[in-house]
Amino acid sequence: MHISSLPIVDISPFTGAKPVSHEAKLETARAIHAACRDFGFFYLKGHNIPQDVYETALRLGHEFFKLEETEKAKLGIANEDFARGYQRLGENVTRYQKDWHEALDFYKPIPRTHPLVINNQPLRGENQWPTCPAEFRPFFERYIEYMLDLGQKVMSAIAMGLGLEENFFVPFLDESFWVMRVIGYPPLQSSTGKDGIGVSCGEHTDYGCLTFLLQDNIKGSLQVQMKEGGWINADPIPGTYVVNIGDMLNIWTNNIYQSTMHRVVHKGDTYRVSCPFFYEPNFETLIEPLPQCLKLDPVKHHDPVVYGEHLLRKVMTNFEITEN
Ligand SMILES: O=C(O)CCC(=O)C(=O)O
Ligand SMILES: [Fe+2]
Secondary structure (H helix, E strand, O other), rough: OOOOOEEEEEHHHHHOOOOHHHHHHHHHHHHHHHHHHHOOOEEOOOOOOOOOHHHHHHHHHHHHHOOOHHHHOOOEEHOOOOOEEEEEEOEEOOOOOOOOOOEEEEEEOOOOOHHHHHHHOOOOOOOOOOOOOOOOOHHHHHHHHHHHHHHHHHHHHHHHHEEEEEEEOHHHHHOOOOOEEEEEEOOOOOOOOOOEOOOOOEEOOOOOOOEEEEEEEOOOOOOOOOOOOOOOEEEOOOEEEEEOHHHHHHHHHHOOOOOOOOEEEOOOOEEEEEEEEEOOOOOOOEOOOOOHHOOOOOOOOOOOEHHHHHHHHHHHHHHHOOOO
């Protein structure tokens, strides 16, 4: 069977203001289960994020990346924890190849007075916010609240789809160690394959639970690997998010859901901005195959892992630290 596009899931029974029937929720849960099992990727509609909100996120990304390099470099990741802040073109590395993008990365902030920060624990710290555009910080702080709420709702649907109680995942996610990236992609040129430069973002799976991706309205850049091995484009559908599952849901479900390989190959002549929001477990959550998911296949395919440790291992291999 040739599949040319990803399924669309309507999450409105979980996001609407009015109460809906259990049956309506179950219908969404079944659709999400099939999408996670067969693709690991889907389009999400009915998310209730206002249009002006998701459009503003991408616009502010464009405005920031247009600043002078010296301005952007003031937020360099070396100022903080080598994770939070600005990464210039080629600083991010996937599979030993430089990714051809620049980015601003944010994580759940931990106040500087917190013992974990005082004791220099990795990945704990505060974010580096641009002061220009001035609305960047207040806007994205609100955006993060929207996404945390949506993440929790989609996880309720996933819980029901797996035959679990609706709030099953809440204790593992209620202090979500979320990550948000605002990414800028200049078009790939003949530089690909030279000086260790790979593609715009090399093929990878995401590390955590669920990724909610906003992207400019450009076709052909985001590519997703199908179970049969071929690649398809996850072109934007206006008004939807592209959602994919990460490694932690892969472990929880003992491979019933698999985190799917994807990559960005952005050619053409426009500058592309995307904004993935990673809805993740709490830093300390121990993730292991769930008993309910071992009923079909009792062989455990994964060892237990603490989410924050998995994240740290991934982040440490992401950067080629070079002298400025
Ligand atoms: O920019 C995109 O479309 C995807 C980026 C991505 O896969 C990531 O940051 O994990
Ligand atoms: Fe990704």
